[in-house]
Each structure stands twice: as C-alpha cells, then as structure tokens.
Amino acid sequence: MQIMITHGSMARTRVLHFNRLQLIALAIGFLIGILALSGTIYHVIFLKAAREGWPVVSQIVRLVVRDEFAQRDRFMRENLDAMAQKVGEMQAKLIKLEAIGERVSGLAGVKPDELKQIAPALRRGGQGGPFVPARKPSLEQLNGMMDSLDESAEQSADLFTMIESRLFEKRLEALMVPNSPPVNGVVGSGFGFRSDPFSGRPALHTGLDFPADVGTPIMAAAGGVVRSTDFHPAYGNLLEIDHGNGLATRYAHTSKILVKPGDLVKRGQVVAQVGTTGRSTGPHLHFEVSVEGVLQNPAKFLSGKAPAALPRTTAATAPAAAQSPR
Known part of the structure; x- marks a missing residue:
C-alpha cells in the first residue's frame, strides 16, 4: 500500500x-x-x-441506568423467590426428619434428657405446620433461614449418630447373650434335680448335656473372651468364656480345646471338641451358663426367653466349678 x-x-x-x-x-x-x-x-x-444534573445528558444517563437497575433487581428477585421456595422445602423435610428421629430414638432407648442435650429446640415443645415464605423475602431473611436450617441439620445428624450408637450397643448385647446351641443335636439331660448316674441319689444337674460322638465340633454360644482352659476332676477338660455383664459359659468333658485364655471368640466359632473326660459316663458336652457366678438354666437362653441385659445379683454362692456335672 x-x-x-x-x-x-x-x-x-x-x-x-x-x-x-x-x-x-x-x-x-x-x-x-x-x-x-x-x-x-x-x-x-x-x-x-x-x-x-446537566439538562439533557443527565436524563439520558438516568434512563439507561434505571433500566439496567430494574433488570438487575428483577433478576435478583426471581432468584430470591426460588431460593425461598427451596428453603421452605428443606424446612418441611427437616420437620419430617425430626419427627422420625423422635420416634426412632424412643425405640433405640435414647432418654428424653439426652435428646434435650442434643437438640435444645426440643425443649420448646411441639412445633410445625406448613412453611409460608414471605412474599418478598430479603437476602438477610434468607441468610437467617439458612443458618437455622444448618443448625437443625447438625442437631439431626447428632441425634441419628446417637441412635445408631444405641442400636449398635443393643446389637452387641444380643451378640453377647449365649443363645446359640453349642452342639448341633438334641439335649440328653436338662437343668434341675435328677438321679445321679454314679450314686443314684437325687442331685442338681447344673447344665444341659448334648450327647455326641468324640471329636464333634463345639461352637461358642456367643461372642466373648476365653477366661480359662483348665482340667477339672469333675468337668474334665473345661473351657470357660466370659461374655461380659457377668455372663459366662462353660463347656465341659471336652476331648480337645482349640483356643487359649485371652482369645477373642465370636458366636458360632469352633472352640473345642466333644469328649468324655472328667466325671462322665460317655461322650457328651456339658454346657453351663452363669450370671455373676450363679448358675442359670441354659435352656432359657437357647430358647431366646432370657433378657438381653440381665440384672446383676448380689447373692453369695459357691463357685459353679465346685459342682459335679454328670
């Protein structure tokens, strides 16, 4: 170019x-x-x-700016209305969750005092009703609503965490109750008085007998910790498992014990084998349940009629191991 x-x-x-x-x-x-x-x-x-305020130019500028501000205000108002509707929906859902939480907490065993500590809002009594948002909610009102919803959500989360913990505790209690048969088979001799097979005189039989062949697996009736694996003149090879809360089970006359003191065992785990050691007339398992050292009828536990949390007793009795099972 x-x-x-x-x-x-x-x-x-x-x-x-x-x-x-x-x-x-x-x-x-x-x-x-x-x-x-x-x-x-x-x-x-x-x-x-x-x-x-120039005569002509200022009026033109004001018209342009006014339209821009009107569009911006209309856009913000539409968004605020949508946010208010969402806040109302969230409040309704939280009210339902609070009602569900109160019902489930009662089933889980959470006390009302504990609920008040978790959610102080419960002290005000029942509240509810449909959410009717303001016709033109301000940004400050929406921020306050969001803060309230955030606090309610945290309280609901704490409540459901406690409910989950209590339900887990109840499950553990159920797992620690000896209500699973230690041997697959029928009961040969029950708990109570009977004629002693050696002397023929009436005597208390302190457990349940499960006739079985030597070497038949013996399973833990519940989860727990192995307390002892000793030989006793009457019980023979004796395994004792502590299930907590004063509950303990004994497995007597075994031919072989497969665990050692201090081992953690779970329900259904094979812990020993049937034998005929000690004061025994033939191969069988002698199974006992005791609470705080007081012998109980194992049939109540195996039938599921024993409570999950047994009350502690202060009765003074002789050690159960001093009895003579047959």
Whole structure:
C-alpha cells in the first residue's frame, strides 16, 4: 500500500509505503484509541452529567441506568423467590426428619434428657405446620433461614449418630447373650434335680448335656473372651468364656480345646471338641451358663426367653466349678 502526500502544485510529492503487518498494527492502534476515547467520554462527560444534573445528558444517563437497575433487581428477585421456595422445602423435610428421629430414638432407648442435650429446640415443645415464605423475602431473611436450617441439620445428624450408637450397643448385647446351641443335636439331660448316674441319689444337674460322638465340633454360644482352659476332676477338660455383664459359659468333658485364655471368640466359632473326660459316663458336652457366678438354666437362653441385659445379683454362692456335672 502506498500513500502520496503533497503540500502544493510545485511541492515534492512524498510517498509512504506500508506492508500488511503495519496496516494491521495501525488498525489495532486505531481501535484501541477509539475505545479509550469512548471510555474517557463516558466517565468524564456522562458520569459527571449524571452527578451534576446537566439538562439533557443527565436524563439520558438516568434512563439507561434505571433500566439496567430494574433488570438487575428483577433478576435478583426471581432468584430470591426460588431460593425461598427451596428453603421452605428443606424446612418441611427437616420437620419430617425430626419427627422420625423422635420416634426412632424412643425405640433405640435414647432418654428424653439426652435428646434435650442434643437438640435444645426440643425443649420448646411441639412445633410445625406448613412453611409460608414471605412474599418478598430479603437476602438477610434468607441468610437467617439458612443458618437455622444448618443448625437443625447438625442437631439431626447428632441425634441419628446417637441412635445408631444405641442400636449398635443393643446389637452387641444380643451378640453377647449365649443363645446359640453349642452342639448341633438334641439335649440328653436338662437343668434341675435328677438321679445321679454314679450314686443314684437325687442331685442338681447344673447344665444341659448334648450327647455326641468324640471329636464333634463345639461352637461358642456367643461372642466373648476365653477366661480359662483348665482340667477339672469333675468337668474334665473345661473351657470357660466370659461374655461380659457377668455372663459366662462353660463347656465341659471336652476331648480337645482349640483356643487359649485371652482369645477373642465370636458366636458360632469352633472352640473345642466333644469328649468324655472328667466325671462322665460317655461322650457328651456339658454346657453351663452363669450370671455373676450363679448358675442359670441354659435352656432359657437357647430358647431366646432370657433378657438381653440381665440384672446383676448380689447373692453369695459357691463357685459353679465346685459342682459335679454328670
């Protein structure tokens, strides 16, 4: 591209040569200059006119700004209404969760005093009803609603955490109750008085006998900790498992014990094998259950009629191991 510049008829003509890159740079520079000039005019003239109230320019600026503010306000109002509706839906769901939590907490055994500590809002009594949001809720009102919902959600989470803990405790209590048969088979001799097979005189039989072949697996009636694995003249090879809360089970006359003191065992785990050691007339398992050292009828536990949490007793009795099972 060539540009010829002359100053008169007799003057010498000047020729300027521009390539493509130079033309592009000139065009960009021109656009930048136009943008800078327009921004300067807007900020210096229009804004100044709006502040000082110039007759014509200020009215034009106010109309433009008013429309922009109206559109922005309408957009914010629509969003605030949508947020208010969502807040109402969340409040309704939280009210349902609180009602469910109160019912389930009663089933889980959570006391009312503990509920008050978790959720102080429960002290105010029953509350509820449909949520009717303000026709034009402000941003501050929505922030307050959101804070209240956040607090309620934290309280509900704490409540359900406690309920889960209590339900887990109840499950553990049930797992620690010896209500699973230690041997797959029928009971040969029950708990109570009978004729002693050796002397023929009436005597108390302190457990249940499960006739079985030597080597038949013996399973833990519940989870617990192995207390002892000793030999007793009457019980023979004797295994004792502590189930907590004063509950203990004994497995007597075994031919072989497969665990050692201190081992953790779970319900149904094979812990020994049937034998005929000690004071025994033949291969069988003598199974006993005691609470705080007081012998109980194992049939009540195996039938599921024994309570999950047995009360502790203060009765003084002789050690159960001093009895003579047959």
